[in-house]
Amino acid sequence: MFLEYYGLREQPFGVTPDPRFLYLSPAHREALASLYYGIEAGRGFLSLIAKPGMGKTTLLFHLLEKFRNTARTAFIFQTQCSSREFMRFLLAEVGFETYEQDFVKLHEEFNKLLLQEARAGRRFIIVIDEAQNLEPSVLETIRLLSDFETPRAKLLQIILAGQPELADKLATHKLSQLRQRISLLNGLMPFSFEESTNYIHHRLKIAGHSGAPLFAPAAIQAIAQFTEGIPRNINNLCFSALSLGCAVREKIIGLSLVEEVISDLDITKHQTELPPLSTSDRDALRMAANREVAGTPHDSPHVAENRVRDTLTPAEARAYMRQLAVQMKDWKRN
Numbered sequence: 001m002f003l004e005y006y007g008l009r010e011q012p013f014g015v016t017p018d019p020r021f022l023y024l025s026p027a028h029r030e031a032l033a034s035l036y037y038g039i040e041a042g043r044g045f046l047s048l049i050a051k052p053g054m055g056k057t058t059l060l061f062h063l064l065e066k067f068r069n070t071a072r073t074a075f076i077f078q079t080q081c082s083s084r085e086f087m088r089f090l091l092a093e094v095g096f097e098t099y100e101q102d103f104v105k106l107h108e109e110f111n112k113l114l115l116q117e118a119r120a121g122r123r124f125i126i127v128i129d130e131a132q133n134l135e136p137s138v139l140e141t142i143r144l145l146s147d148f149e150t151p152r153a154k155l156l157q158i159i160l161a162g163q164p165e166l167a168d169k170l171a172t173h174k175l176s177q178l179r180q181r182i183s184l185l186n187g188l189m190p191f192s193f194e195e196s197t198n199y200i201h202h203r204l205k206i207a208g209h210s211g212a213p214l215f216a217p218a219a220i221q222a223i224a225q226f227t228e229g230i231p232r233n234i235n236n237l238c239f240s241a242l243s244l245g246c247a248v249r250e251k252i253i254g255l256s257l258v259e260e261v262i263s264d265l266d267i268t269k270h271q272t273e274l275p276p277l278s279t280s281d282r283d284a285l286r287m288a289a290n291r292e293v294a295g296t297p298h299d300s301p302h303v304a305e306n307r308v309r310d311t312l313t314p315a316e317a318r319a320y321m322r323q324l325a326v327q328m329k330d331w332k333r334n
Contacts, residue, residue, distance in 0.1 A: 001246075002242045002243055002246035005246045006214060006242060006246070006251075007209060007210070007211075008208045008209055009207060010207050011207065011239075012203040012204050012206065012207035012209070012238070013203060013234075013236070013238045013239040013242070015235065017055075017058040017060075017061050018058065019058055019061040019062035019065055020206055021202075021203050021206050022055070022062045023055075023198065023199045023202045023231075025189070025191055025195045025198075025199070026195075027187070027189040028055065028059060031059065031186040031187070031188055032059055032063060034046075034184050034186050035048065035063055035159060035184070035186060036063060036066060038183065038184045039063075039067065039071075039125060039157045042154045042157065043157070043183040043184060044146050044154045044156070044158065044183060045146060045158050045160070045178075045181045045182040045183060046157070046158070046159045046160070046183065046184045046185075046186070047159065047160045047161070047166070047185045047186065048060070048159060048160075048161040048162075048186045048187070048188070049161070049164060049166055049167050049185065049186070049187055050163070050164075050187055050188035051163060051164060051188075051190075051230070052163055052230075052232070053230045053231060053232030053233055054188040054189075054190070054230060054231060054232075055231045055232075056129070056161050056162075056188065057129055059188075060127050060129065060159065060161055061075075063127075063159075067123065067125060070122065070123060071122055071123035071124065071125050072094060072117045072123070072124045072125070073124075073126075073127070074090055074093040074094050074124075074125070074126045075093065075127045076089055076090060076093060076127065076128045076129065077129045079128065079129070079130045079131060079132075079133040079138075080133050081138065082135075082137075083103060083137055083138050083141040084103045084106065086142070087103065087106040087107065087110065087141070088100075088106065090126065091106065091109060091110060094113065096109065096113060111148060114156060115155070117155075118155050123157060124155060124157065125156075125157045125158075125159070126156065126157070126158045126159070127159045127161060128142065128158065128160050129161050129162070130161075130162055130163075131161055131162035131166050132162035132164075132166035132168075132169065133162075134169075136169065136174055139169070139175055139178055140175070142160075142178075143177060143178040143181065145158065146158060160182070190228055190229030191224070191229035191231070191234070192224075192229060193220075193221060193224045193229075195229065196220060196223065196224035196229055196234060197217075197220050197224070199231065199234060200223070200238060203235075203238075212252075213252075214242070214251075214252065214253055215241075215258075216252055216254045216255060219241070219253050219254055219255050219257070219258040222255055222258045222259060222262065223238065223241075226262050226265075237258070237261060237265065240261045240264070240265065241253045241257060241258050241261045244257060244260065244261055
């Protein structure tokens, strides 16, 4: 393990959503503030949508920590379920174990729990992670939960968090009523180079590092470029770089070491090879070339490419695309 070698108290690039390690980029800070004030204002439905690996779950755990002493909270991540299963998961999450199977009775039990918390002056917050996996019928069940209210306040605050597919579902006509109830919609953006640098240094500092930077600027630039500023990818690459650095006894993670890790993480090296073009494929390509479908010398590359695509027969098009795929693999290797 590299912790002792680099003077760290704990793992800085772990895979669990530990809110202590949350780095608030401008986009993350804005999303957190929006969700916090949405709950404070009793807006009912809120949403957080971002691509995988952007730190949604870590941010949500951090948010719930702020309400630990003033609200009853539930964090649901089992989203491939029926409406009945969802209600049972929800009740179990707040410590109400039940073997009840009747959906109406499950609904009634939850209503009682809400009223109990409201009388105690406590908010009730439900976070539903990976909500893109929910069936429309379950999303409709969740919408109906928001009907629990008094003339003066919502009894329940619900945060739907998920990947962009969640936005696709919410945009459908079938879920228009749910979409209309979502008063705040937030997103997260990949880190810039500067934010990636600050993110790496932040996590190392929380883990106990002090002194000179462990990663050279050129190494961080390569990390930011390869990971496209996605926190989960940064974590994986930095973990591997520190592991390799410890193995080869390098105190500073330099560019060459990061490039070696990037090469090791290149999944394309492990893909199956494309089979050679068949005789029929080669004949189709030859026929396409003989027909001079590439356009005139005055065509731009974009126009010529469109003309090729629009005039090839299906067989020629398949052969053409397979040839391009082979060329791309050769280009990547070189």
